[in-house]
Amino acid sequence: MLPVHQSMTDADLLEAYAPPDAADPFVRFNFVSTLDGAATHGGTSGELGNEADQRIFALLRRFADVILVGAGTVRAEGYGGELLDGPAQDWRRARGLTAHPAVAVVSGSLGLEPDGPFLAECPVRPLILTGPEAPEARRRRLEDAADVVVLEPGTTAAAIVGALSACGHRVIHSEGGPHLLGTFVAGDAVDSLCLTLDPRLAGGPARRIAVGETEPDLRRMALHHLLTEDDALFLEYRRPAPDRRPR
Numbered sequence: 001m002l003p004v005h006q007s008m009t010d011a012d013l014l015e016a017y018a019p020p021d022a023a024d025p026f027v028r029f030n031f032v033s034t035l036d037g038a039a040t041h042g043g044t045s046g047e048l049g050n051e052a053d054q055r056i057f058a059l060l061r062r063f064a065d066v067i068l069v070g071a072g073t074v075r076a077e078g079y080g081g082e083l084l085d086g087p088a089q090d091w092r093r094a095r096g097l098t099a100h101p102a103v104a105v106v107s108g109s110l111g112l113e114p115d116g117p118f119l120a121e122c123p124v125r126p127l128i129l130t131g132p133e134a135p136e137a138r139r140r141r142l143e144d145a146a147d148v149v150v151l152e153p154g155t156t157a158a159a160i161v162g163a164l165s166a167c168g169h170r171v172i173h174s175e176g177g178p179h180l181l182g183t184f185v186a187g188d189a190v191d192s193l194c195l196t197l198d199p200r201l202a203g204g205p206a207r208r209i210a211v212g213e214t215e216p217d218l219r220r221m222a223l224h225h226l227l228t229e230d231d232a233l234f235l236e237y238r239r240p241a242p243d244r245r246p247r
């Protein structure tokens with residue numbers, strides 16, 4: 001098992017996490033969890049993980065055509081401002097990518113503030129994906145700050161991926177949260193789960209990294225790699241090749 005800081009350069013990590021070079025959409029989720037499955041402590045994930053986790057978290061954004069988050073994560077974590085630093089933007093430009101990936105948020109209620117940091121300070125014009133039940137007045141209020149796309153009822157993973165693909169986004173990089181991952185698990189639409197296992201026990205009321213109303217079939221994933229640092233594990237699981245499914 002490779003220790004991240006001691007033996008891996010950024011180039012090594014980028015090679016390990018590189019998405020497949022294919023035409024199909026590639027949907028990746030990146031999460032941190034405690035040993036006992038808590039996705040939060042004190043209401044956010046900010047206390048979880050370590051320096052190596054932060055390093056991987058930042059490097060993973062480089063691959064994104066679009067960074068996708070649920071509205072709950074925006075409200076809880078206070079996303080805002082630059083999401084990639086200068087070297088990350090240079091890395092992308094050198095590969096013919098835009099300096100900054102697109103940014104999309106999924107919200108049914110449209111309970112987002114047009115002048116809040118997420119929308120007002122976003123370095124690109126954000127995309128808001130919502131359902132037909134979204135209140136019309138809120139939709140109109142947000143349209144100055146973002147492009148609002150109304151999806152089919154249910155806001156399924158397939159509809160979300162379809163809308164992002166229609167905008168030309170292939171590598172969909174999601175940073176959560178649990179309801180959004182639950183939607184994608186239900187739709188069998190997760191191609192990669194990057195999971196940091198924080199070596200602590202949380203107990204308490206925290207939810208886990210995926211939640212949903214219904215219980216879908218178990219989704220078999222395949223270990224892509226396993227790294228470590230300071231007792232934390234950095235796992236990437238990917239959708240198995242068709243001949244290894246299901247089990």
Ligand SMILES: NC(=O)c1ccc[n+]([C@@H]2O[C@H](COP(=O)([O-])OP(=O)(O)OC[C@H]3O[C@@H](n4cnc5c(N)ncnc54)[C@H](OP(=O)(O)O)[C@@H]3O)[C@@H](O)[C@H]2O)c1
Pocket residue numbers: 030031032033038039040043044045046048069070071072073074076077106107108109110111131154155156175176177178179180181183209
């Ligand atoms: N451990 C980690 O790595 C990690 C990562 C991310 C977040 N978190 C934590 O997770 C917590 C937030 O959890 P959460 O489950 O509320 O996060 P979430 O999935 O980001 O947000 C849920 C909200 O997103 C919208 N949404 C998601 N899927 C939808 C769908 N299929 N259709 C319509 N709307 C959809 C809805 O917004 P509306 O309510 O606006 O309709 C829903 O209430 C926070 O405490 C955050 O800190 C942890």
